[in-house]
Amino acid sequence: MPEPLIALRDVSRVYRRGADDVHALEHVSLTIAGGLFAALMGPSGSGKSTLLNLLSGIDRPSGGDVVVAGKRLNDLSEDALARWRSRHVGLIFQFYNLIPVLSALENVELPLLLTALDRRERLARARLALDVVGLGARAAHAPAELSGGEQQRVAIARAIVTDPDLIIADEPTGDLDARNADQILRLLLELSHELQKTVVMVTHDPRASEWVDIVFHLEKGVLKETYAGGAGKARAPATGGPP
């Protein structure tokens, strides 16, 4: 069993909304081993996205410990968290969040601007990442010139271009049709199983559980259930795909 990449101990997150406290997460503890494809599932308001934000260091817990890639994130400042994210986390959003004025290639290059690489190396890596997601030919296109599925693949290229330990995906298929959704899930599975990336995904899509190794089911901020997904049961061959 590999060392857990993610370890949450007794994590809570409370928001203040007006005079009320909203308990988005309550006493959640879990570990995720490196190289796994994990899904956070549950109804709306169950705390999935809050948990995802804590894992990626976009948000900080009200209580408990969040340790990712050997680093305790609780005490880092905003800018220190930003630096940490740029090295260890690749982010994928439901609505792709590409920068509209930059081309596909420039969007993928963006996280590399925070590294010491020179421009030639940055562009070479960005091209490679676009090739991995099958969009090498569309490098010069602006996001508005790409379909939803293509935009999400550009976003995946952007997430993997820095070779992070952890890839975080917030409803990556939520805005896509079934065919494009399958393509994205297959891509994420390949990243996990072939490149040994830990992929944590929030999803509403019931079919997605067939693609992942493990499912964490949340309800009302509480971790209710943990079970093996389709890929976990089969530990599917490298080409991936649901059984």
Next chain:
Amino acid sequence: MSLPISYSVRNVRARLRRTSLTIAVIALAVVASAVFLALISSLQRTLVSTGSPANLVVLRKGSDNDGSSMLTLEAYQAIRFFDGIARNAEGQPIVSPEMVVQPTVRAVSGTRENVLARGVEPMALVVHDRVRIVAGRMFRPSSGEAVLGAGTVGRYQGARLGEELAFGRRRWRVVGIMEAAGSSFESEVWVDARELASDANRPFPYSGIRLRVAAGADRDALVRRIEDDPRYALEAKPETDYYAEQAKSSRSLYVLLVVLAVPVGIAAGLGAANTMFAAVQARTVEIGTLRALGFSRATILRAFLLESFGVAMVGFAVGAVGTLALAAGIGAVLGDIGFTAATFTTNLVALRVGAGDLAAAFLFAAAIGIIGGLLPAWRAARLRPVEALRKA
């Protein structure tokens, strides 16, 4: 590591049409400041270039200009033989006694303007060696003739070679046109000194004296000699100093500059701030994404400031072109601009927009962009990624 400049440039370009009103207001601030600065510098250039460092102006003590001074014939006759005054080939002292009055003249447009009429003697052309008759000839004494400064030609009724200009109690036949390297002599009308004094009913024949200091002579000694003479109560100063003091009156234009250009500048700054607030609002998710990817607050701040600066620079470019076009248009349609100086005479100034005027307007526009963009950029940088992304 920061975001590439192309990111800011492309964001400005993407919003160029929506930002056009802000750009227009910044352009207006640029035009207002550049035109006023150009007016001031053009006026100062005209006045300061009028004086010659080799000449002295002699006026009655306490008079700060020709128009309020008076001098007796006796004083003129005494002073012209003082030591240290240059002499011409015939051995005559290069001294020009002058009578200045400010009659009103009817302009072609129908309005009345005060013009500076200078009564002189032939020696005036020697003392004021940059004045040249470029058409016709010098007037003959006692014959009701006038020579016009080039700037006045066509501006006043009858102000053309061969026509008659009416001022004072008579009409003066125009027999010559003079140029003086753009100096304020080109705004004047020159006639015979005695004729002018009698027409204007002056008790004294002259307002003052202009004289040329001999090469190598002690100018300060000559000044002291004139000022210390107990008979006449006069003061003498270099002609360059005299016109520099006249130019001070143009400082009141700075007030106008502040009153007009600063409010437009503030409006432009608010416009820039509004534009950038709208940009921050519209791009909250984008900012959240950049922060989530790991870009620092300072990077976001810089990128948005750069954008605001970019908008201001587009405004400057539009304004600079507008200023040059306006100056060219004023020159072509209206000719020289009439300035009423402290003496109430009209100085005709060619409006010329210099590099310095545009440089000052550039700094003004840059300040508008940076100050206007500061608050929105600060707000963008303060956005927490988790809140910014929640808006998606």
